[in-house]
Amino acid sequence: MRQAYSYVRLSSKKQIQGYGQERQWEAIQMSALAHGWDLSDKTFSDLGVSGWKGANIETGALSQFLKCVEDGYVEKGSVLIVENVDRLSRAGVNRAVTLLMQLLDSGISIFTFTDNKLYEPNSPNPLMDLMGWALSAQRAFEESERKSQMILNAKAKAREEARTSGKIITRRCPSWMQVNANKTVFELLPERVDTVRKIFALYINGYGTPRIGRLLTEEGRKPLVGRAWYPRSLSRILQYRAVLGEYQPTLNGKAEGEPIKDYYPAIITEDQFNEAQAILHEGGAGQGRRGEDMRNYYAGLLRCSCGEGMHIVSSKVKGKRYYQMRCLQYRISxxxxxxxxxxxxxxxxxxxxxxxxxxxxxSRDNGNIKQLNDKVIQLSSRLEDSRKQLENTINAIAELGLNELLQNKYKQLTSLIAETDSQLHAAKSALELSHGQVAIQKEDTQMLTGxxxxxxxxxxxxxxxxxxxxxxxxxxxxxxxxxxxxxxxxxxxxxxxxxxxxxxxxxxxxxxxxxxxxxxxxxxxxxxxxx
Structure with a gap:
């Protein structure tokens, strides 16, 4: 009796939660029974794994089956039962045909129960089998491409609606707010908003992220994410532009287009945000080890003439506390x-x-704000003009076909757009820092002129x-x-x-x-x- 093995793949949560897995498994059992095959208790299932990207072949359960075949645990003459070709691969004809030949060359047959087709190593019609397999693989690949494009188009349309009308496109949002039941408005969570505002206020007033974390923990404030207040998570909050109401759309994990302003309710002013960024840019607040009462307000600055740092020691004489500064090498060298x-x-x-x-x-000069602002305007105009030229070039390629002149034009424009976009991002960052430094100096002026x-x-x-x-x-x-x-x-x-x-x-x-x-x-x- 021939040994048979089952392979089930479901790519979406909807399929997993539905009847898909049970349906495939029942059909596999019936196929083995109808052909008199001994169905192995060892099953191979890829649930929530894409066949379009080839993840099931590279790291999924199918890769484990291929390894078992290679190591001889699955004997020659065995049969792999699947629903159809696209359960094994949706990654295109070349990859699907390569997979077929790999299994057949190893002496493994493949049975697809949807069309009741058995692909054998010694088939009497190998060419017809190969053509049928390739056609099925091509249809599966085109279907995946079509679905992927539909999803991309839907996401692009949603992003455009968010830009033009402020429409909420996803329930995912910063942890200090939530989307209402009708998905029409963001609702702020007062306790969490107050925590974020306190983080910014403390940081601007000289508290480092470790000290802020300890203070929030002592006050019993729950972390926005995770189980504790970590310096790294606090730094992320301080740099997260969503506090200004901005939403940055992404595509494949990367920023896609310009941020959408006023998408979320803003909870921090631009002056506060820019001031925090300027402090971060200058090395951060409260760097280095500090005592709980911060007795030494010259911490990080004191140096002995021998080159070593200095620290404070205290002593108590007749009930009175005295504080002395000493070199770290006091009475040593x-x-x-x-x-x-x-x-x-x-x-x-x-x-x-x-x-x-x-x-x-x-000699810090904040008079460059006007120059930076002019540079941002100039680069934005150049970027918009380059994108229009690129769009015209693409339309020309569509109408006239690709020739050397248009190809070179396309390369030049894409390179110019990337370079200009990078320069614009740098100029905007510099402008924000300058605004933050102005806010800092304004506050410091009031303090230092007292x-x-x-x-x-x-x-x-x-x-x-x-x-x-x-x-x-x-x-x-x-x-x-x-x-x-x-x-x-x-x-x-x-x-x-x-x-x-x-x-x-x-x-x-x-x-x-x-x-x-x-x-x-x-x-x-x-x-x-x-x-």
Missing amino acids: CFGGSWNFNKFASFTLFALRRLPLLELMG RLLELLANTKDVDSRIKLNQVLRRYLSKIELEADKTNELRYIRIYRKDGDLLVTAECSHRLNNALFYGSDGTTEAMELVRE
């Missing part, structure tokens, strides 16, 4: 001594407060210390500390982001008074009130 943090902070804030604001912020006492007062709570650290790190590269024990002097040198020396403070050994030397040649003195 560096003997510069300790620094009283509060006195150091007073001198440093005084030095920064006395500097002209533009000198502190450097009085010294106000700046000092701003260090009393964690939020203000975090914000001050972010501002200082934005405009400064380092604050270098040197202890000159020979002359009993201490020096504080503050450097701007571009590396230029801003100001030097020459302090007494006990940090009770200091002389400030500005880069512009000005000198000023300060004396601390003795406790």
Whole structure:
């Protein structure tokens, strides 16, 4: 008795949930019974696997059957029972014929129960078998192509409707909203919207993504996706333009066309979004290890003159807490001594407060916004013109046929469109960053032009210390500390982001008074009130 094996393939969820699998299996059993074949308990099924892309042959159950044939587990003379040719392959004539010849050459017969046809290795009419197989494969391939094109056309039509009328084309949407039952409007989920807005507010105010995640967890806020608040997922939210109401259509996993503005309800203003992008572009907020109370609002800036970093240590004397700064190599390879943090902070804030604001912020010029805006307009116009030329060229090819002149024109235009599109994307990104930097500088100006006492007062709570650290790190590269024990002097040198020396403070050994030397040649003195 010949051994028979079953193969069932269903490509869609609808077929799987329906009667398709049971129908094929019943027909396979009847076919084996009618021909007197012994149907193996070993079955091969590809459920939800495409035959058009060839996934069943490459990685599916059919590939396992082919491996069993190759290894000899399926003996020669066995029969593979399937519904019809397209269950094995919809990937075109060449692939289907190759599969047929591979099985026949291995001594395996194929029975298609739809047309009651047995394809044998030693068929008396091999040419007719091959032609029939090829015709069936071609029909299956054309049917798949037709269905695929219909789906693409339907999706393209839906995307166009979304662009022109704002029609909701899918229930999939950002996790802080949902589509109503009639699929006519997006409904915001207040608790989740509040969480997203808090993420942006915290980030703009100097909180890094790890600290934001801890704070949201402590408040009992559930993650929008996943089981925990991860820095990576928070970074994605900060860069997700859906918060502005934009929807980016995709095709095969890639962006397709321009984003659709005002498709979703916006929950973040453009100024807030651009400000967050500018901070991300400059290296992010709250980088590096920070204590829970963010005591050191100079974190990431302090350097000992020996080249090592510095950190804060605390001690308690007669019930009073004191904070000292020390080199990381203190009493190992560096003997510069300790620094009283509060006195150091007073001198440093005084030095920064006395500097002209533009000198502190450097030569950053946001006057290029107009130029960038003009460039975006120019590139958009060029892109639109190139696309029209490409459309005319395609129409000419359709009417006149493909010749060398039209072929070269087509290649030039497609290359120009790709290059212009890339330049336009870069210009838009630069424009958004410039807008974000303007928003940042506006806020920083208000903070940095305040009085010294106000700046000092701003260090009393964690939020203000975090914000001050972010501002200082934005405009400064380092604050270098040197202890000159020979002359009993201490020096504080503050450097701007571009590396230029801003100001030097020459302090007494006990940090009770200091002389400030500005880069512009000005000198000023300060004396601390003795406790």
